[in-house]
Amino acid sequence: MHQTSSRLLRMTSDDRPFTRDFKDLFSTLMVSLPLSSHRVRFKTYTFSFTSEEAIxxxxxxKFSQSNRMPDPKDPSRIVTTTTTTTFSMAKEMARSVCQxxxxxxxxxxxxxxxVQYFPPKGSLxxxxxxxxxxxxxFCQRNGIQQEHVVRLLQSPFNTMRLVILERDSVTDRLSQDxxxxxxxxxxxxxxxxxxxxxxxxxxSDSVSEYHDGITGVKLAETRKIYDKVIKNSFTGKCAVDxxxxxxxxxxxxxxNxxxxxxxxxxxxxxxxxxxxYVHQNPEASQFQPTKNAIYVFTDKGRRVAGWIESDRLSLQSGERGADGSQRARSNVRVRDDQSPRDQRETNTTRLTAILNDAALRLLYREFxxxxxxxxxxxxxLDVEGFNHNFHSIDLSKPDAVRETLAAAYGLYxxxxxxxxxxxxxxxxxxRQDMASRMTRAxxxxxxxxxxxxxxxxxxFDRAQQQVFKLMAGxxxxxxxxxxxxxxxAGDILEDERNALSGGAPERTLSRSTRYPATNGDVPR
Structure with missing residues (x-):
């Protein structure tokens, strides 16, 4: 059984590919390349490729996913499902994608x-x-085991722990709360x-220190600006790097x-x-990504970073104090008088809150x-995206159903x-119901x-519900x-306290009440 899908990359309103598709295209290209050793000027570069090879x-x-499984109706018969996704483009477009x-x-x-521009040839x-x-x-999700890729992933070059930013599934814009x-x-x-x-x-332009994603932005211990000496400053370029x-x-x-x-x-x-830079780019009045623009951390920034002590709202009582974080830590325990049913319901509520809040979802993903x-x-989350596409299928388009079914096979x-x-x-x-349906879809x-x-x-909805219960429990x-x-969670309660006291809330009260404290109740 073979399912083939070919479609244009989804584009955002500002004319760039959706991040998920963009990363998949990049990874598919890397899997297709030999990533071999090349020798240039008496030096050997491992896991490398040329501009010409990429273009x-x-x-x-082409990228194919295959799965072999017994036929649910006849275990002696093996059914193979293969989904193939094809990308094709002209050479100039390929160079633009490499850029x-x-x-x-x-x-x-x-x-x-x-270099500022991707050269079409002669570069490694x-x-x-x-x-x-x-x-x-990408390889973990798709079960890719090509030898040259596995060698790269197991090499000392694989050091990064990226911050996986949360995005709007419809617009692909970054969460900005x-x-x-x-x-x-x-x-x-x-x-x-x-x-x-x-x-x-x-x-310096060197970004080698950022190879792990854990080390913070580079700071100059002292920097003289006119007649003042500024401590622990950084440039706009260091920030964007x-x-x-x-x-x-x-x-x-x-x-930016x-x-x-x-x-x-x-x-x-x-x-x-x-x-x-501001004169040339008036929209950059707040931040300039250049070496000539200098910034420092504020007192609030140092507190948020955890460099200096800060008071924090207790998650249970709503009291403030220097030891608030310690009290909060003890308050995450479920109350003794809660029944197992109450505890499950509370964890379900918490998971719903986590899934609906970009910050909590980011941390939960890392955990x-x-x-x-x-x-x-x-x-x-992939089923959420699949359901959105399924419910918005335009049946007048000849390949709409086929593309959505190909996505279903990819998920399966x-x-x-x-x-x-x-x-x-x-x-x-x-699992049996799913296998039976997918072998004849x-x-x-x-x-x-x-x-x-x-x-x-x-x-898929049934499977999603089971996974939700598993995560909640x-x-x-x-x-x-x-x-x-x-x-x-303490920050969320702090925002709500400000809203209740008449201060300027940084997130709306209606939104903050969707994210309960760890004892299941938001303090009033």
């Missing part, structure tokens, strides 16, 4: 020399730590200041957007404006990655098929195929005991 492969690129890969810091010249490239991380996540911004900012600042002895080191290298940002515009949010929320402030069960959240082969790379823990009956005409697709969507109770959850 030629993008001209006709975007370079701008997103997925790839870099093997000799590390900076390697994946950056960010690009390797993107490729690794205060709490999400502060979560990103904590990683940007680092657990301790990354101070350099002099300006020449802190302001960190945001582009250590987050799933895909263009400079997004890094995040840096502006840092300023708007009072986490950093300007000490020297690049007036020439699941650390505990090796990120596939549960990935499947849940990644998460639900026996032996799939991210196989989920669902009950045997549902492809039909000869669109009407019959749409009927099959509706059945598949119903089964297993990982959520562990997650809400982590310091990171307590920290963000």
């Amino acid at each position: 030629n492969n993008l001209g006709s690129l 975007r890969f370079m701008d997103a810091r997925f790839i870099e010249l093997a000799d590390s020399k900076p 490239w390697q994946l950056t730590p960010k690009g390797i991380h993107v490729l690794e996540r 205060k709490t999400t911004t502060e979560v990103i900012f904590r990683r940007f600042a680092g657990s301790t200041p990354n101070i350099k002895a002099n300006v020449s080191i802190s302001d 960190w945001l582009l290298d250590c987050c799933t940002t895909v263009e400079a515009r997004e890094t 957007e995040i840096a502006r949010l840092f300023i708007q929320h009072g986490l950093i402030q300007s000490v020297l404006e690049d007036k020439v 699941l990655r650390e505990t090796l069960c990120e596939e549960n959240l990935a499947f849940y 082969n990644a998460f639900l098929a026996p032996g799939s790379p991210c196989e989920l823990n669902i009950d045997h009956t549902l 492809v039909a000869k005409d669109d009407e019959a195929m749409y009927t099959s697709l509706k059945d598949v969507q119903t089964l 297993d990982s959520v109770p562990k997650f809400i005991r982590t310091h990171k959850y307590i920290e963000v």
Whole structure:
């Protein structure tokens, strides 16, 4: 059984590919390349490729997912389902796509020399730590085991721990609320200041220190600006370098957007404006991504980063105090008088809150990655996206049903098929129902195929409900005991306290009440 799909990349309103499709295209290209060793000027570069190889492969690129399983009606018969996705483009378009890969810091010249434009020939490239991380996540999801890719992923070059930014599933825009911004900012600042002895080191173009995604932005210990000496400052360029290298940002515009949010929320402030850049780019009055623009962390920024002590709202009593975080930590325990049913309902409410809040979802995703069960959240969110596409199918378009069914096979082969790379823990009956339906989902005409697709969507909903219950009962109770959850939950309660006292809330009261404290009640 073979299902083939070919479609245009989804584009955002500002004319760039959706991030998910963009990363999948990049990873598919990397899998197609040999990533062999090349020798240039007496030096050998491992896991490298040429401009010509990348452009030629993008001209006709295919990615197939296959799954072999016994026929539910006849176990002696093996059914193989294969989904093939094809990308094709002209050479100039391929060069433009490679330019975007370079701008997103997925790839870099093997000799590390900076270039502004992707040359169509004569250059040698390697994946950056960010690009390797993107490729690794793609391979884990799709069960890719090609030898050259496995060698790269197991090499010392695979060091990055990217900040996986949350995006709107419809517009692909980054989440911009205060709490999400502060979560990103904590990683940007680092657990301790990354101070350099002099300006020449802190302001250098080298980004090798950012290879792990944990080290914070480079700071100059002292910097003389006119007649003042400024401590622990950084340039606008250093800021955007960190945001582009250590987050799933895909263009400079997004890094500038995040840096502006840092300023708007009072986490950093300007000490020297690049007036020439502002004159040329009036929209950059708040933040300039240049070496001439200098910034420092505010007192609030240092508190949010955890560099200095801060008072925090207790999650249970609503009291403030220097030991608030310690009280909050003890309050995540379920009350003794709660029945098991009450506890399950509370965890269900908490999981709903986590899924609806970008900041909590970002932290929950990182927690699941650390505990090796990120596939549960990935499947849940992928089904949400699949359902959105299913309910908005335009049946007048000849390939709409076929494309959606191909997406269904992609989900099935990644998460639900026996032996799939991210196989989920669902009950045997549902797995059998799913296997039976998927072995006969492809039909000869669109009407019959749409009927099959509706059945598949119903089964996906059942699987999604089971995964939701699994997360609520297993990982959520562990997650809400982590310091990171307590920290963000305290911020949410702080915003609500400000709203109730008549202050200027940084998130609306109606929104904050959807994210309960760890004892299940929001203090009044």
